[in-house]
Amino acid sequence: MAEDGYAWWKKRLTAMSNYFDAYRLDHILGFFRIWQMPENSVRGLLGQFLPAIALSAEEIENNYGIPLRQWGLERFINPFIKDWVIDEIFGRDNRDWIIQTFLDYIGNGNYTFQNEYNNQKKVEKAQLEDWVREGLYKLQENIILLKDDENPEKYHPRISLMQTISFREFGDDYKGRLEKLYNDYFYGRNYEFWKEKAYEKLPVLKDATNMLACGEDLGMVPANVPDVMNHLNILRLIIDRMPSDNRFVSPLNEVAYLSVLTTSSHDTSPLRAWWEENHEEIQRYYNEVMGWYGEAPYYASAEIIQEIVKRHLNSNAMMVILPIQDWLAMSEQLRKEDAKSEQINIPANPYHYWNYRLHCQLETLIDNQDWTEFLKKFIKESKRAY
Numbered sequence: 001m002a003e004d005g006y007a008w009w010k011k012r013l014t015a016m017s018n019y020f021d022a023y024r025l026d027h028i029l030g031f032f033r034i035w036q037m038p039e040n041s042v043r044g045l046l047g048q049f050l051p052a053i054a055l056s057a058e059e060i061e062n063n064y065g066i067p068l069r070q071w072g073l074e075r076f077i078n079p080f081i082k083d084w085v086i087d088e089i090f091g092r093d094n095r096d097w098i099i100q101t102f103l104d105y106i107g108n109g110n111y112t113f114q115n116e117y118n119n120q121k122k123v124e125k126a127q128l129e130d131w132v133r134e135g136l137y138k139l140q141e142n143i144i145l146l147k148d149d150e151n152p153e154k155y156h157p158r159i160s161l162m163q164t165i166s167f168r169e170f171g172d173d174y175k176g177r178l179e180k181l182y183n184d185y186f187y188g189r190n191y192e193f194w195k196e197k198a199y200e201k202l203p204v205l206k207d208a209t210n211m212l213a214c215g216e217d218l219g220m221v222p223a224n225v226p227d228v229m230n231h232l233n234i235l236r237l238i239i240d241r242m243p244s245d246n247r248f249v250s251p252l253n254e255v256a257y258l259s260v261l262t263t264s265s266h267d268t269s270p271l272r273a274w275w276e277e278n279h280e281e282i283q284r285y286y287n288e289v290m291g292w293y294g295e296a297p298y299y300a301s302a303e304i305i306q307e308i309v310k311r312h313l314n315s316n317a318m319m320v321i322l323p324i325q326d327w328l329a330m331s332e333q334l335r336k337e338d339a340k341s342e343q344i345n346i347p348a349n350p351y352h353y354w355n356y357r358l359h360c361q362l363e364t365l366i367d368n369q370d371w372t373e374f375l376k377k378f379i380k381e382s383k384r385a386y
Contacts, residue, residue: 002200002201005204006201006204006205009204009205009208010204010205010208013205013208013209013211014208014209016209016211017209017210017211020211021211021212022211022212022213022214023211023212023213023214024214024215024216024237025202025205025213025214025215025216025234026216027216028202028215028216028217028225028229028234029217029221029222029225031197031198031201031202032194032195032197032198032222032224032225032228033049033050033051033052033190033194033197034049034050035047035048035049035050036048036049036050036149038119038149039121040119040120040121040122041119041120041121042120042121042123042124042137043120043137043141044159045141045158045159045160046120046140046141046143046146046158047159048146048148048149048156049156049190050149051193051194051197052156052190052193053189053190053193054148054151054154054155054156055154055155055156055157055181055185055189056153056154056155057069057073057153057155060145060155060181063181064177064178064180064181065177066174066177066178066181075144076143076144076145076155077143077144077145077146077147077155078112078143079112079113079139079140079141079142079143079166080142080143080144080164080165080166080169081103081110081111081112081113081139081142082109082110082111083095083109085139085142085165086098086099086103086111086139088165089135089138089139089165090132090135098132098135099111102114102117102136113139113140117136119140120137120140123136123137123140141158141164142164142165142166143158143161143164143166144157144158144161144164144166144167144178145157145158146158156185157178157181157182157185157186161178161182162175162178162179162182187222191222191224192224194222194224195224195227195228198224198225198228199228202228202232202234203232206232206233206234212235213232213233213234213235214234214235214236214237214260215229215234215235215236215237216237217229217236217237217244218237218239218242218244218265219242219244221244226244229258230256230258233258234258235258235259235260235318235319236256236258236259236260237259237260237262237265238250238255238259238260238261238262238317239261239262239263239264239265239268240252240263240289240312241268241274241285242268248284248285248288248289249285249289252311252312252314252315253315253316255315255316255317256316256317257316257317257318258318259316259317259318259319260317260318260319260320260321261312261315261317261319261320261321262312262320262321262322262323263308263309263312263322263323263326264322264323264325264326265323266323266344266345267344267345267347268343269340269342269343270323270325270326270329270339270342270343271300271305271308271325271326271329272299272300272305272325272326272329272335272339272342273339273340273342273343275299275300275304275339276298276299276300276339276340279296279298282296283295283296290304290307290308290311292307300329300339301332302329302330302331302332302335305326305329305330306330306378309322309326309327309330309378310378310381310382313378313379313382313384314382320384324358325342327375328360330374330378331371331374334360334365334368334371336359341356342356343356344356
């Protein structure tokens with residue numbers, strides 16, 4: 001796309017500007033770097049960022065004191081499989097069957113996968129019980145370093161490598177060295193590089209039209225993302241229960257003006273369903289965030305939802321855009337009976353279908369004078385309408 005100056009994006013945005021005043025850049029982090037998976041993988045843990053500055057063997061050895069080639073590259077780039085690893089994943093009673101069916105012995109107590117099962121796509125196609133398939137996936141993911149897709153002489157640390165059984169086998173000293181390598185790679189080495197990649201693309205999109213650009217940057221994003229967004233005046237998306245740091249929530253009194261604030265998104269449970277998911281978390285929210293005393297009720301009443309929405313409307317965010325489910329939750333009469341059925345998408349469930357439908361007609365809501373007057377007064381009190 002860069003070869004023709006991102007002409008397709010420019011044309012699309014120009015056409016959109018005939019109908020819209022603002023647009024959302026979904027997963028804006030993808031303009032910095034994107035996660036790519038090997039073609040033969042099923043799960044994402046064996047993926048790597050694109051683009052990214054990979055590590056050479058010399059860097060790993062000289063900068064981090066990890067004897068990569070002295071110990072043998074295979075220890076780092078191949079699945080770490082020993083008898084006790086098999087026992088931990090599958091149970092001791094299944095060890096012999098797992099070895100005979102899926103593995104080959106390669107000496108020194110180590111195993112490798114038979115060609116028939118040496119990647120996740122092959123395992124996926126095999127007629128196996130779920131517990132066997134999941135265990136084999138985990139065994140294949142028991143790796144420290146991944147070869148770079150373009151240069152097999154360079155390497156990337158496997159995402160979440162500190163959670164692997166392979167990592168646990170190292171002594172504390174080398175665990176510390178591997179952890180330093182991991183943190184430098186993901187939070188330092190590529191920081192400016194990814195920032196440059198974003199600056200190559202985002203200004204082109206933003207300057208293509210006069211529409212207001214908003215970015216979806218939810219969750220734990222690198223600090224370079226809000227830096228670039230602030231510099232380019234791209235609005236951030238804020239959901240208080242999904243903070244961008246290690247705090248319990250995003251304090252609404254700290255929300256910057258260049259923000260879109262919402263209570264829920266299509267990928268999260270609406271307020272009422274969220275309230276029923278984790279009572280311990282809700283109790284803390286009830287006492288510490290809302291400032292209400294006593295035991296938090298199991299179900300979120302209209303009064304509770306009104307208080308949460310009011311806090312959002314009173315924030316400094318340029319825009320407060322809420323799902324219709326959360327607006328209707330402010331009324332005991334208009335809310336849907338089953339709160340859990342109001343979630344539009346469940347990202348963790350690949351078999352979930354988007355089938356949400358509003359349970360009442362828009363004409364009914366418009367004709368409900370008590371409701372429309374209540375909303376008008378509610379919003380006016382926040383000084384977002386006059």
